[in-house]
Amino acid sequence: MSSLWSSDTQWSLLLPVLLALVLTTVIGLEREAGAKSAGLRTHTLVGVGAAVFMLVSKYGFDDLLGTDHVALDPSRIGAQIVSGIGFIGAGLIFVRQDAVRGLTTAATIWLAAGIGTACGAGLPVLAVAATAGHFVVTRGLLPLARATQRRRRDPPVLHLRYADGQGILRTVVQLCTRRGWAVQDLEIARESTADTAAVTLRLTGRGDLTALATELSEIDGVRSARTGHEDTFEEE
Structure with a gap:
């Protein structure tokens, strides 16, 4: 009789999920402090969810790999994260008085999904670097963007x-x-x-x-x- 569980190392799989939880919580706190439409809970859930999906894609079918005529692609579920997260991002973008709002927040949600996916794929260095890159862009580049706007020529x-x-x-x-x-x-x-x-x-x-x-x-x-x-x- 085959085992009920797909993998015997399930407890160790919690470490990537925990890392995704920590990293995306940090991003969510930064967004929450800025009173953005998607804050702490949204970013954390997206990151953790992406990590879980990636882990399922990698290890969720280990018990089937020994079956004859069964070949699995470990990236098949992870690939759907990229397209699936677009539905959440699209819901954050809206137009008010001909001005587009929510693009940066939607991009941050996309990044949070990428960080969770990296954690689930076993790439912690990439996940941490991407989190650091988030703060470089959202905080470090903000003064540069403001300086550019001040130097921008008035429209004709x-x-x-x-x-x-x-x-x-x-x-x-x-x-x-x-x-x-x-x-x-x-x-x-x-x-x-x-x-x-x-x-x-x-x-x-x-x-x-x-x-x-x-x-x-x-x-x-x-x-x-x-x-x-x-x-x-x-x-x-």
Whole structure:
């Protein structure tokens, strides 16, 4: 009669699970401190679960290896962790007012799964190094990212005054698109008179902004077109 248990070394298999528990708990604490959508429990459960799945993939069928005509791939379950964790990551990403949120948290969940998988695969050095890499990226690179944002050039801005009620704004947007610009944001700055609209267009692209302003100023109904920074209109 065959043994009920797949492996006789099950107690030793708890060590990789324990390591995954410790490492992903550390990551979860860092995420919890930042009040992220996925915190301590989520990261820890993902890491431990990945380690368990990997151990099952490696050792869960040891009792069948001696059976004739049975060949097993120890990576088959581990490969599914990578694709399966995408469902959790997708649930953490959402869009609010055209801004994407949760990408970093989803990536951290993905990393936690990778750390758990490394623990289950018997690669503790890799798992510890990946955990250290998490803190290098999320904490060490944060000042660099902020410095980069401070040095980033302001987006090109176009100030327009035009006769209201004549469909000119639609023509302006179409011309911007043809000239290699995309309107990232549009806001009404001030209405100087009852029949005049004043708007600010924030653009993205690589076209010639000065040439665009010159061409826009030649459109019938456009009373002024100028480039500048994100400031408000001043009465001319």
